[in-house]
Amino acid sequence: MTPYTEAHGPTAQLDMQHLLHPWADMSRLGQQLPMVITEAHGARVVDSTGKSYLDGIGGMWCVTVGYGRAELAEAMHAQALKLPFYTPFGAMSNEPASELAALLAELAPGDLQRVHLTTCGSTAVESALRFAHYYFGATGRPQKRHILSRADAYHGSTYLAASVCGKAWDRTCFQYEAGFVHHLSAPNPYRRPKGMAEADFCDWLVEELEQRILAIGPEQVACFIAEPILASGGVIVPPQGYHARTLEVCRRYDVLYISDEVVTGFGRLGHFFASQAHFGIVPDMIVLAKGLTSGYQSLGALLISERLLQAVSGERAPSNSVFTNGFTYSGHPVACAVALANIRLMQQERICEHVREVGPYFMARLNELRRYPLVGDVRGDHLMACIECSSGLVEALPSAPDIAIAQRVDAHCQALGLLVRPYESMCILSPPLTITRAEIDEMCAILARALELTQQDMAAEVGEADKRKAGGAC
Structure with a gap:
């Protein structure tokens, strides 16, 4: 858990003390540091620390004409x-x-x-x-x-x-x-x-x-x-x-x-x-x-x-x-x-026509991520999509719940400036409908890097496990 610091601002502390969120993990009530979103423009949101993110989930499937209209x-x-x-x-x-x-x-x-x-x-x-x-x-x-x-x-x-x-x-x-x-x-x-x-x-x-x-x-x-x-x-x-x-x-x-x-x-x-x-x-x-x-x-x-x-x-x-x-x-x-x-x-602004134009491009770019062994499936239609992770496709890595793999991918995406929606073994995407091809390219580049980093994390864990096993044998 990331500890609270003054850099997160007073809103985060008030949240931890008083808010009960939808789908809150009750075992961690009052202990989870929230990401406080303070402003948004176009397809991007900014948190209380000043960090900007490409909003890969459109708030929650909601945003059609973009933020700040x-x-x-x-x-x-x-x-x-x-x-x-x-x-x-x-x-x-x-x-x-x-x-x-x-x-x-x-x-x-x-x-x-x-x-x-x-x-x-x-x-x-x-x-x-x-x-x-x-x-x-x-x-x-x-x-x-x-x-x-x-x-x-x-x-x-x-x-x-x-x-x-x-x-x-x-x-x-x-x-x-x-x-x-x-x-x-x-x-x-x-x-x-x-x-x-x-x-x-x-x-x-x-x-x-x-x-x-x-x-x-x-x-x-x-x-x-x-x-x-x-x-x-x-x-x-x-x-x-x-x-x-x-x-x-x-x-x-x-x-x-x-x-x-x-x-x-x-x-x-x-x-x-x-x-x-x-x-x-x-x-x-x-x-x-x-x-x-x-x-x-x-x-x-x-x-x-x-x-x-x-x-x-x-x-x-x-x-x-x-x-x-x-x-x-x-x-x-x-x-x-x-x-x-x-x-x-x-x-x-012909938003529906824009979606019909960029939606197939979005899905084509996401399907390129199938090259990573952690990706079990890529599916969707126009500007709603999902990347499903699967440890069962990676023989060199240790058995791990698919949900844990998806959570790692989500964490790396967030660190790299992209918000995706985690659910079980899946990374769900539904960006604002005004998203451009350049922003789609940026989103897919971050997803690719997040998958690479997750594979590196898991490969490192394999190495550590092998070392412990070898040490025990001696």
């Missing part, structure tokens, strides 16, 4: 002076929320024309799952309440959202819904059974979904929730054709399909919405957050098919027809004003 700060300031907040409940509204809903409906695929605004990705997912239950309850089928998700999925940390998460690493001492939540296999081609072709793996995954629906009973299954690319679980890109085929199965058994685009939406894959433009599907619901405001404000959104809403509204509404879901800060006017300004900037 005056246009977003000005939109925030103007709206806060005009109307900082008012209740969104019932028939109350505000201009930015209504304008944002209309713009999202215009950009969205198919008939996803109704927008339910929330506070973040977790509450948007929670709302999607609750709407699925509401829909079937309002249409006289309350028994259709079971939810299907996948291993390695991440959908948030509110109760239902956390329950549908499938990352074993995240499951600790909390309680999770188990009665009506079910997890399918992760659609990870890198982990498919040895000797199985990817097309056969896709067949197996689709068959698994259908058989699980049949085993539970189609009359009891409400929805299937899926990230187009499993983000936090390791940037898992499902096999070709997986999405269209799983949607077809859901349609066959009247199971609602929820596309969690918290990460893949708003330009990360080169489109405002990836479901149709990138994967060829129009789901029943789409969940958004993160890039919606470029991370400048907290905001989430749920888009719902008109087909579903028409079945539960107007003359078809149930006797108890109030949709009792929402949050104090749903449709917050300042957050919505920032989202509108962010979308305008993305359109003016």
